Amino acid sequence: QVQLVESGGGSVQAGGSLRLSCAASGFTLSGKCMAWARQAPGKERELVAGIYTRSTYVADSAKGRFTIYKDNAKNTFYLQMNSLQLEDTAMYYCAADSPVARGCGAPSTYTYWGQGTQVTVSS
Numbered sequence: 001q002v003q004l005v006e007s008g009g010g011s012v013q014a015g016g017s018l019r020l021s022c023a024a025s026g027f028t029l030s031g032k033c034m035a036w037a038r039q040a041p042g043k044e045r046e047l048v049a050g051i052y053t054r055s056t057y058v059a060d061s062a063k064g065r066f067t068i069y070k071d072n073a074k075n076t077f078y079l080q081m082n083s084l085q086l087e088d089t090a091m092y093y094c095a096a097d098s099p100v101a102r103g104c105g106a107p108s109t110y111t112y113w114g115q116g117t118q119v120t121v122s123s
Contacts (some may be wrong), residue, residue, distance in 0.1 A: 002026040003110050006094050009117030012084055020079040022094030022114055030072045033097050036079045036100070038090035038119075045108070048092070049079060052104045061087075065070035084121045091116040 004027075008020040020036065035050040039050040045098035056068050065084075070077035077096075079086065097110035 004096060004112050005116035006114040006117040007090065009092060009119045011120045011122065014084060014086055014121055014123050016084050017056070017080070017082045018084065019117060020092055020094070020117060020119075021076055021079070022078070022096075023076045024096065024112075025075070027096065027112060029070060029075050029077060029096060031099070033099050033107075033110065034068075034070065034077045035095045035104075035107035035110065036068060036092060037095060037107055038088075038092045040087075040090040043090075045093070047107050048102065050107060051077060052099065081119070084119075086121050086123060088119060089121045090119060092119050093117075107108050 002117045005023050033052045036048045037045050038048050039045040048059050051068045065082050067080040093116045094114040095110040098110045
Protein backbone atom coordinates (compact mmCIF):
# COMPACT_ATOMS: atom_id res chain seq x y z
CA GLN A 1 0.00 0.00 0.00
CA VAL A 2 1.41 3.35 -1.04
CA GLN A 3 1.32 6.17 1.44
CA LEU A 4 2.62 9.71 1.38
CA VAL A 5 2.68 11.34 4.78
CA GLU A 6 3.27 15.07 5.15
CA SER A 7 4.59 16.71 8.27
CA GLY A 8 6.05 20.02 9.32
CA GLY A 9 3.09 22.32 8.91
CA GLY A 10 2.06 24.74 11.59
CA SER A 11 1.58 28.37 12.46
CA VAL A 12 4.29 30.92 11.88
CA GLN A 13 4.59 34.67 11.74
CA ALA A 14 5.16 36.43 8.46
CA GLY A 15 8.80 36.31 7.52
CA GLY A 16 9.32 33.01 9.27
CA SER A 17 10.25 29.60 7.89
CA LEU A 18 8.87 26.09 7.84
CA ARG A 19 10.07 22.86 6.30
CA LEU A 20 7.50 20.41 5.07
CA SER A 21 8.38 16.75 4.70
CA CYS A 22 6.72 14.07 2.61
CA ALA A 23 7.69 10.55 3.55
CA ALA A 24 6.76 7.73 1.21
CA SER A 25 6.11 4.13 2.01
CA GLY A 26 5.30 1.32 -0.39
CA PHE A 27 6.70 3.45 -3.22
CA THR A 28 10.29 4.32 -4.03
CA LEU A 29 10.67 8.02 -4.78
CA SER A 30 13.95 7.65 -6.62
CA GLY A 31 13.38 8.39 -10.29
CA LYS A 32 9.81 9.51 -9.70
CA CYS A 33 8.01 12.80 -10.20
CA MET A 34 7.27 14.65 -6.99
CA ALA A 35 5.43 17.85 -6.26
CA TRP A 36 3.99 20.10 -3.61
CA ALA A 37 0.65 21.79 -4.15
CA ARG A 38 -1.47 23.98 -1.92
CA GLN A 39 -5.06 24.98 -1.58
CA ALA A 40 -6.32 28.01 0.26
CA PRO A 41 -9.96 28.32 1.33
CA GLY A 42 -12.15 29.23 -1.61
CA LYS A 43 -9.33 28.82 -4.10
CA GLU A 44 -8.27 26.13 -6.50
CA ARG A 45 -5.37 23.86 -5.72
CA GLU A 46 -2.17 25.26 -7.19
CA LEU A 47 1.22 23.76 -7.90
CA VAL A 48 3.93 25.21 -5.70
CA ALA A 49 7.00 23.18 -6.63
CA GLY A 50 8.06 20.02 -8.41
CA ILE A 51 11.13 17.86 -8.71
CA TYR A 52 12.20 15.11 -11.07
CA THR A 53 15.70 13.67 -10.90
CA ARG A 54 17.83 16.84 -10.80
CA SER A 55 15.27 19.18 -12.31
CA THR A 56 13.16 21.40 -10.12
CA TYR A 57 10.33 23.81 -10.65
CA VAL A 58 9.07 26.51 -8.31
CA ALA A 59 6.01 28.62 -9.00
CA ASP A 60 6.58 32.32 -9.54
CA SER A 61 4.71 33.09 -6.32
CA ALA A 62 7.26 31.08 -4.35
CA LYS A 63 10.40 31.62 -6.39
CA GLY A 64 13.34 32.79 -4.32
CA ARG A 65 11.59 31.76 -1.10
CA PHE A 66 10.74 28.06 -1.44
CA THR A 67 13.06 25.19 -2.27
CA ILE A 68 12.11 21.62 -3.11
CA TYR A 69 14.58 18.85 -2.61
CA LYS A 70 14.71 15.13 -1.90
CA ASP A 71 16.58 12.58 0.10
CA ASN A 72 16.49 9.25 -1.68
CA ALA A 73 18.06 7.47 1.26
CA LYS A 74 15.15 8.55 3.46
CA ASN A 75 12.59 8.13 0.69
CA THR A 76 11.41 11.61 1.55
CA PHE A 77 11.14 14.93 -0.19
CA TYR A 78 10.87 18.36 1.29
CA LEU A 79 9.65 21.89 0.79
CA GLN A 80 11.75 24.49 2.57
CA MET A 81 9.70 27.65 2.89
CA ASN A 82 11.39 30.89 3.87
CA SER A 83 10.14 34.45 4.11
CA LEU A 84 6.61 33.20 4.50
CA GLN A 85 3.84 35.60 3.60
CA LEU A 86 0.20 35.81 4.65
CA GLU A 87 -0.83 34.59 1.22
CA ASP A 88 1.12 31.37 1.74
CA THR A 89 -1.55 30.26 4.20
CA ALA A 90 -3.07 27.06 2.81
CA MET A 91 -3.30 23.32 3.11
CA TYR A 92 -0.19 21.87 1.55
CA TYR A 93 -0.21 18.52 -0.18
CA CYS A 94 2.57 16.36 -1.51
CA ALA A 95 2.11 14.17 -4.55
CA ALA A 96 4.13 11.67 -6.52
CA ASP A 97 3.91 9.41 -9.53
CA SER A 98 6.01 7.53 -12.02
CA PRO A 99 7.20 9.54 -15.01
CA VAL A 100 5.48 9.27 -18.35
CA ALA A 101 7.15 8.99 -21.75
CA ARG A 102 8.31 12.63 -21.88
CA GLY A 103 8.95 13.21 -18.20
CA CYS A 104 6.39 14.27 -15.63
CA GLY A 105 2.77 14.86 -16.37
CA ALA A 106 0.73 17.56 -14.70
CA PRO A 107 0.85 17.09 -10.93
CA SER A 108 -2.94 17.21 -10.82
CA THR A 109 -2.86 13.82 -12.51
CA TYR A 110 -0.44 12.23 -10.05
CA THR A 111 -1.61 8.99 -8.57
CA TYR A 112 -0.40 9.35 -5.01
CA TRP A 113 -1.28 12.18 -2.65
CA GLY A 114 -0.74 12.88 0.99
CA GLN A 115 -3.45 13.90 3.41
CA GLY A 116 -2.27 17.50 3.64
CA THR A 117 -0.64 19.63 6.29
CA GLN A 118 -1.87 23.08 7.26
CA VAL A 119 0.38 26.10 7.03
CA THR A 120 -0.91 29.28 8.64
CA VAL A 121 1.02 32.53 8.37
CA SER A 122 0.01 35.40 10.61
CA SER A 123 1.05 39.03 10.83
